[in-house]
Amino acid sequence: MRRLRTSLALFVLVSSLMLSSTAFAATQLSKEAAHNALKPIIPDIEVLTVESTPLQGIYEITLRSAGKNAIVYMDASGKTAFFGAMIDIATKTNITQEKFNKINKIDFSSIPLEGSIVVGDPKAKYKAVVFDDPD
């Protein structure tokens, strides 16, 4: 009798734990859900990653479309999305721009160096290309 009660108690405990984890999963955003939600506005979308952000309920989706990588934000309902810059106020950094730079690393060797103003020794080991506006 005692054994039955213990296993019953265990059963109730496990199933209630399972229920609560399912409840959490329902409010998260899967890659497939992100894909389906965004396809109407980005027909050739390929979802790369879905991550949570410091803003509760808002997910950061990195995606590929028209040969470029981009970032969009959306909640789990998939009804509203936005493109924009997310700023960390304490560090004054543009979180979106930093992520964008990370997912869009450039093949440096593909950049033509001619037609540039050279500052330094052109044969120097560490090269950098600067796009600048004279104004």
Added chain:
Amino acid sequence: MKQVVEKRSDIVFFIKMFPLAKIHPESYKKSKAIMCAKTNEESLSLLEAAFEKKPLPEPSCTTDVIEKNTALAGSLGISGTPTIIFGDGSRMTGALKADSLIDMATGKK
């Protein structure tokens, strides 16, 4: 940038004129004038003059280098200046201090 290459002779910058014509209507002409200079040194002095808001001569040549730079910037997804691309492919938009530039150029970020 001059500060950087004085400190580190193993770093070099290739500056591409990328006028943001919509925000700065004069900068296309200035860019052309700079690139029309006959030597690298002349281009650099003209660029410095531009930064100091000194007047520049009229462009003295025809060149499509500005158009090439603008197309290149577009293909790389660059829309702001200054944007720096480092050898490892990472990029940075905005002005940087010499020491930060050195760290990023040599991959010590």
